[in-house]
Amino acid sequence: MNAAAPALVVVSGMSGSGKSVALNTLEDLGYYCVDNLPAVLLPEFVRHVLAGAEAPGKVAVGIDVRSLGDLSDVPAVLSQVGALGVDPRLVFLDTRSDVLLRRYADTRRRHPLSHLGLVLADAIALERQALRPLRQIADVVLDTSDLNVHQLRRQVLTEFGLAGAGLSLLFESFAYRRGVPPEADFVFDARVLPNPHWDARLRPLSGRDAQVREFLDAQPEVAAYATQVQGLLDAWLPRLGADTRSYVTVAFGCTGGRHRSVYLAERLAAYFRAHGWPEVAVHHRELD
CATH class of the missing domain: 3.40.50.300 (P-loop containing nucleotide triphosphate hydrolases)
Structure with a gap:
């Protein structure tokens, strides 16, 4: 072509x-x-x-x-x-x-x-x-x-x-109450982080909304959590890319699958796009 x-x-x-x-x-x-x-x-x-x-x-x-x-x-x-x-x-x-x-x-x-x-x-x-x-x-x-x-x-x-050359990434969010995605290669539990659900202004929103992002960006433990996950994936994804697999699913779970997990999936996807990964997709199981 x-x-x-x-x-x-x-x-x-x-x-x-x-x-x-x-x-x-x-x-x-x-x-x-x-x-x-x-x-x-x-x-x-x-x-x-x-x-x-x-x-x-x-x-x-x-x-x-x-x-x-x-x-x-x-x-x-x-x-x-x-x-x-x-x-x-x-x-x-x-x-x-x-x-x-x-x-x-x-x-x-x-x-x-x-x-x-x-x-x-x-x-x-x-x-x-x-x-x-x-x-x-x-x-x-x-x-x-x-x-x-x-x-x-x-x-x-x-x-x-996720059909490009090399290893492609899918970042997925989910609610634990509906089960862990069986296809996930990495699963990270975001329930330990501050929950925007308890703020009446943020409850009807999702992790894709600016107000929720601003709330979570301001939490030091959220920044530490995201940085540590980034470091782990930075270290091990290239090794998986040398394997025979074509894509990897990284899943983040929280209680309702609307705020923390969505925020983290979007944040990590943006990070890896910015760091040269050509094929990065996002799927929010409870929103999409």
């Missing part, structure tokens, strides 16, 4: 499978995202992006049953995009029909094909048939049947945010 061309991810799949979550997560990872683009416009869209003076380095496009045009033309459209020097990656989100029926019942949202006068089960079956050409040529198929929103977001983070 041309070095000046953006990375292009085409997100498709069944309605209710989590495509919006996937696109929102890609946007958080720095992708320029466009949803519900008619497939026939994709080559022109890519030409426009490439022609821009400040072309984005990463682009994601949502194409699904809502998009105008014949979805069976998508393989030919992707070939046209390839001729422009871009190697598109098609990601298809799939979900079992029984799970989709339950999700629609829970959310009471209308299926995109409901305007045809079909009952929900028939609309899902027709959509699955229309999307079959895309699923068959997909580079990645994600089955989201047994994933909640947080699990899907994390899978997208590890699939697209």
